[in-house]
Amino acid sequence: KAGVTQTPRYLIKTRGQQVTLSCSPISGHRSVSWYQQTPGQGLQFLFEYFSETQRNKGNFPGRFSGRQFSNSRSEMNVSTLELGDSALYLCASSLAPGTGGMEGYTFGSGTRLTVV
């Protein structure tokens, strides 16, 4: 059974640019959550998608957005990049909304974004 696939693994961008990250959940999982991990703030919840709809959103500015496709694959986009957006972005897969908090998530290996 394939795990959660995140692409790309590493990314270097310049301030002001935008970036798109991709996540394919485990087969059969229809909910995708995104987290930002930094040494200073730890793991912070960005948003959760299910059935192509955003179900929950964390406390991040509107520059952070996402979407989900009919095959459950999800993308997140960050526009007008700032130095502080440098982080490991983790995708977490679960069966349905809420199951990540009941059964636990399956995480991808993450995308390491560096903004210079």
Added chain:
Amino acid sequence: AQSVTQLGSHVSVSEGALVLLRCNYSSSVPPYLFWYVQYPNQGLQLLLKYTSAATLVKGINGFEAEFKKSETSFHLTKPSAHMSDAAEYFCAVRTSGGSYIPTFGRGTSLIVHP
């Protein structure tokens, strides 16, 4: 609001010694509790979870955790540390009565000396 505190950002043990990683949570309703492990350049992997069944929960790689309601704790233990246990460990809590998004602790880095 739910929260979780991991005591000690770094814990150092010798190979073969007991591992004890501390986690305290705050919740006004019965919680769901989790421990995850993160190896370098990897995502998080679920070690074990408490979902209101047995208070002593056994997980993968020989780890276990005990839910103590009176102490609002969910400490992670392993009788004998192995070099391969060196990693970052995260405790997470989700309260059943509110948001179902789990809140993660800041993490504890486990260092294992030969």
